[in-house]
Amino acid sequence: TYTRVTGFGKESGAVTLEPVRYKSAPMRPHPASFWNPRFSFSRGIMIRDCPYDPQYPYAFHGEEHIMSLRLYTRGYDFFCPMRPIVRHKVRRQGRLGTFWEVWHNDSVRRKAEELACIRMGVLLGLVPAAQVTNPVVLDKIGDGEIHGLGTVRDRLGFMTMTGVDPYGEFISPHAKLGTREDAMHDEIIAKFESRKQFEQALVYTSRNSK
Numbered sequence: 001t002y003t004r005v006t007g008f009g010k011e012s013g014a015v016t017l018e019p020v021r022y023k024s025a026p027m028r029p030h031p032a033s034f035w036n037p038r039f040s041f042s043r044g045i046m047i048r049d050c051p052y053d054p055q056y057p058y059a060f061h062g063e064e065h066i067m068s069l070r071l072y073t074r075g076y077d078f079f080c081p082m083r084p085i086v087r088h089k090v091r092r093q094g095r096l097g098t099f100w101e102v103w104h105n106d107s108v109r110r111k112a113e114e115l116a117c118i119r120m121g122v123l124l125g126l127v128p129a130a131q132v133t134n135p136v137v138l139d140k141i142g143d144g145e146i147h148g149l150g151t152v153r154d155r156l157g158f159m160t161m162t163g164v165d166p167y168g169e170f171i172s173p174h175a176k177l178g179t180r181e182d183a184m185h186d187e188i189i190a191k192f193e194s195r196k197q198f199e200q201a202l203v204y205t206s207r208n209s210k
Contacts, residue, residue: 074150
């Protein structure tokens with residue numbers, strides 16, 4: 001599977017993603033715009049370079065966007081596997097529940113979510129750091145700091161690569177279809193069966209893009 005961008009979260013401004021099945025098996029790992037927590041496989045040095053941020057205890061929407069941005073600015077690239085290796089049950093029917101549904105304190109959770117969304121907003125460039133009064137929000141997220149952005153590539157490059165602009169809440173037609181503007185022919189065929197179907201989907205999505 002691969003992912004496509006479906007919108008923006010109301011609180012954090014980060015994108016929401018959904019999985020899409022390939023029409024046919026890809027012949028090579030295709031470049032992806034976003035890191036996916038459902039299946040993340042890499043050398044272990046990645047988690048040392050870009051460890052999970054403990055200030056997001058209840059973060060759900062926004063995790064992919066923030067980790068992708070942090071990893072990209074550290075020089076990491078993302079790819080979709082050629083074959084299904086593991087499966088993740090997205091639908092919640094029959095599941096016990098998420099960790100916050102099984103165990104949580106409403107007041108603690110709400111406060112943690114509020115701070116996490118502000119923290120994400122700072123990293124996305126939507127919230128000026130100078131306006132943040134809670135020091136916990138800004139803890140270790142300066143450029144080059146362990147939970148902030150890297151120094152190899154910048155936020156603008158990430159926006160260009162993904163086709164997503166959180167400032168104007170713009171999502172490019174390619175991003176909505178789960179491709180990048182530099183997608184090669186074999187990727188288009190694997191995702192849409194034919195270039196004609198891809199171009200038709202692109203035209204339709206372009207007409208309906210914000």
